[in-house]
Amino acid sequence: MLLTGPAAAKYLGDRSMSAHDAIPVSLAEIARIAGVGRAAVSNWRRRHDSFPTRIGGTDVSPQFSLAEVEGWLRDNGKLQDIGGRELLWPRFEALGSRNESGLAVAEAARRMRSSRARIVHPELSARARDLVAEAGKVGRAEGPRETFEFLLQRWLETHVRQLSTTPPQLATLMARIALAVRLAPADGNGGSSSGSGSGLALLDPACGTGHLAAAAAQEYDGPGLELLSCERDPALAALAAGRLDFVAEGRDVRARIATADALRDDPFAGTKADIALCNPPFNERDWGYEELATDQRWTHGLPPRTEPELAWVQHVLAHLKPGGAAVVVLPPAVASRRAGRRIRGSLLRTGALRAVVSLPPGSAQPHSVSLQLWVLRTAPDGFAAPPSQDALLVDASRFARPGTREPSPDWGSLGSFVLTALATLDRVGQEPPEGAVRIPLLDLLDDEVDVTPGRYTASTTEPTRKELAAAWGDFGAMLTDLAEHAQRLSALGFEAGAPGTTTTVGDLVKAGALTLRAGQQSPESAGPARGSVVPLLSVADLLHDGTPSGLLPTDSAQAVAKEGDVVVAGVTRAFKAWVHEGPPMALxxxxxxxxxxxxKLDAHFLAGCLRAPSNGRQAGTHASSSSRVDIRRLQVLQLPLEKQTVYAETFRRLRAFETLLATADGTGKGLVRDMSDRLATGGLVG
Structure with a gap:
């Protein structure tokens, strides 16, 4: 529930403005509070002499008093649709200390669940305690879990340079891998670590704010789940506890979060888990090498001082039940560094390291690096030797979205490929998909013991003479079709004189010739959609291959394209329009x-008019490649329906020519590469 209208005014008016009149907020923060764009706030500042004066910052990035801004927005009717969450966050940020603000958000989570919850972190200041109480009221009014997740996300964004989190999509993929790879006991009784009956126990020894455990709870649909998490940072541990309390609410889930260094002071020593998920800290030299030299966890060898990641690998293995599975995020150097080759060799020989997956850059911090997932498993009861004599190496680094400013995986295609490849892990004789390969242990156990997937999955298969001939034949057929299209298109004539009369999409909507619906922001969670769903197409999908990568519950889709509807991408870098064919698709x-x-209108005629590049330039903002196109300003020729049909047929032919030209370009470049490789190896005949 949002606090709107009079309720919001009362909420604001009941508070003492002196409690936070010195809290600074930026133009961007004011825009969030008011639920508008930053340009609107800048416009208010120019047009209204009563707008609060700057109290700090610079001319480019001014800061204003939160109390004065709230008062001005309320007095000018700009807070009708605002909830209390946006008003809360600047006050949490103003606490200053990362730890105090994090602990305050965690305490607020407890207070949102119960107004009588006691403070468990006595070090919080009186100011922070007052804020916790106020946040509890807002959370209980607007939704406890949603309010907590909002505050947590803002806290993580504020301290992004000091923290490393696991993206929800990666956490979901890791949970799915672990649940798919683990070998359940034959009697079906996995048993939780506490011995309370059937169920599943999960361990995350470096849990951060609990992304991995939360994802596992979402993916696991069996009876009983115990989440064993550990985090050495008190603020992160408290936030993880708040998140997992919400996860466990109303379910047979028990969460135990310990604040400790799992390597130096293992709080779950002797405890065994069914699965383990871990995104450990990277490149930490001070991980306890001296004091842990004789630790019993190092069954595969003492990790070198420079290989702390291999200490985490052995830590999770030591906590797995027979047949248990672990998935660990690691930097790519761990797969090949000389210092760790002995441990890697032992992990392979014992069958503990079952698969290595190379991820695309941008999958997690550091975003510029192609991180890896190591899939580990302990031998089930009754096996004296590894169940197989090979390892699965999966190169999924190609599943990145092109055309984006920052590295970003295509999570839908990535997850499908990785899970398909890992499904062949224990199926002797079944070949994994292209990009994944089974490597015999004898080939891996050389002087380097390098398990980098890209080293083994690079294609070395040369096309046969027959395959090359077929490819040249296809290319020739494309050229013939292109020539036919070119001949027909070049024969078209155009009348000289003034251009035809046009109208706009906005006017056509007003006239009832069109119904315009805008798409919605893609959900952040990668969890499975429940009930009836519809494929979800995003701009990133268009820049990749045009295939929808998401799913959306049918009843929550704002814009669904049906067969015969015209779809328009309203952003400059992906501007296009086409007639949708096939089943319904959410946008x-x-x-x-x-x-x-x-x-009144022919759909193909409309799409052809809208698709014209000059049309998009005219209706765009021209600010950057990410600028939006005002769909309502796009121009459409005014023609009677019978003449639209003639134009529509020509637009179709032009689109077919464009598609064929792109296909021929790709085929031709492939032929050049294949022929170059063949020529470089010799054997040319006459």
Whole structure:
């Protein structure tokens, strides 16, 4: 529930403005509070002499008093649709200390669940305690879990340079891998670590704010789940506890979060788990090498001082039940560094290291690096030797979205490929998909023991003479079709004189010839959609291969393109328009569907007019490649329906020519590469 209208005014008016009148907020923060864009706030500042004066910052990045801004927004009717969450965050940020603000958010989570919850962190200041109480009220009014996740996300964004978190999509993929790879006991009784009956126990020894445990709880649908988490940072541990309390609410889930250094002071020593998920700290030299030299966990060898990641690998293995599985995020150097080759060799020989997956850059911090997932498993009861004599190496680094400013995986395609490859792990004789390969242990156990997937998955298969001939034949057929299209298109003539009369999409909507619907922001969670779902297309999908990568519950989709509707991408870098064919498809942000009144408009004619590059330039903002296109300003020729049909057929032919040209370009470049490789190896005949 949002606090709106009079309720919001009362919420603001009941507070003492002196309690936070010195809290500074930026223009961006004011925009969030008011639920508008930053440009609107800048406009208010120029147009209204009563807008609060700057109290700090610079001319480029001014800061204003939160109390004065709240008062001005309320007095000018700018807070009708605002909830208390946005008003809370600047006060948490103003606490200053990362630890105090994090602990305060965690305490607020407890207070949101119960107004009588006692403070468990006495070091919080009186100011922080007052804020916790206020946040508890807002959370109980607007939704405890949603309010906590909002505050947690803002806290993580504020301290992003000091923290490393596991993205929700990666956490979900890791949980799915572990649940799929583990070998359940034959009697079906996995048993939790506390011995309370059937169920599953999960360990995360470096849990951060609990992303991995939360993802596992979402993916596991069996009876009884015990989450064993450890984090040495008190603020992160408290936030993880708050998150997992919400996860466990109303379910058969028990969460235990310990504040400790799992390597130096293991709080779960002797405890065994069914699965383990871990995103450990990287490149930490001070991980306890001296004091842990004789630790019993190092069954594969004492990790070198420079290989702390291999200490975490052995730590999770020591906590697995027979047949248990672990998935660990590691930097790529761990797969090949000379110092760790003995431990890697032992992990392979004993069958503990079952698979290595190379991820695309951008999968997690550091975003510029292609991180790896190591899939580990302990031998089930009754096996004296490893169940197989090979390891699965999966190169998924190619599943990145092109055209984006920052590295970003195509999570839908990535997850499907990785899970498909790992499904062949224990199926003797079944070949994994292209990009994954089984490597015999004898080939891996050389002087380097390098388990980098890209070293083994690079394609070395040369096309046969027959395959090359077939490819040249296909290319020739494409050229013939291109020539036919070119001949027909070049024969078209255009009348000289003034251009035809046009109208706009906005006017067509007003006239009832079109129904315009805007798409919605893609959900952040990668968890499985429940009930009836529809494929979800995003702008990133268009820049990749045009295939929807998400799913959305049918009843929550704002814009669904049906067969015959015109779809328009309203962003400059991906501007296009086309007639949708096939089953219904939900649209993401900056995508629009136009339902056509067929008695007034031909859909292919409309799409052809809208698709013109000059049309997009005219309706765009021209600020950058990410600028939006104002769909309502796009121009459409005004023609009677019978003449639209003639134009529509020509637009179709032009689109077919464009598609064929792109296909021929890719085929031709592939032929050049293949022929170059063949020529470089010799054997040319006459």
């Amino acid at each position: 993401g942000a900056q995508l629009y569907t136009l339902e056509v009144d067929t008695a």
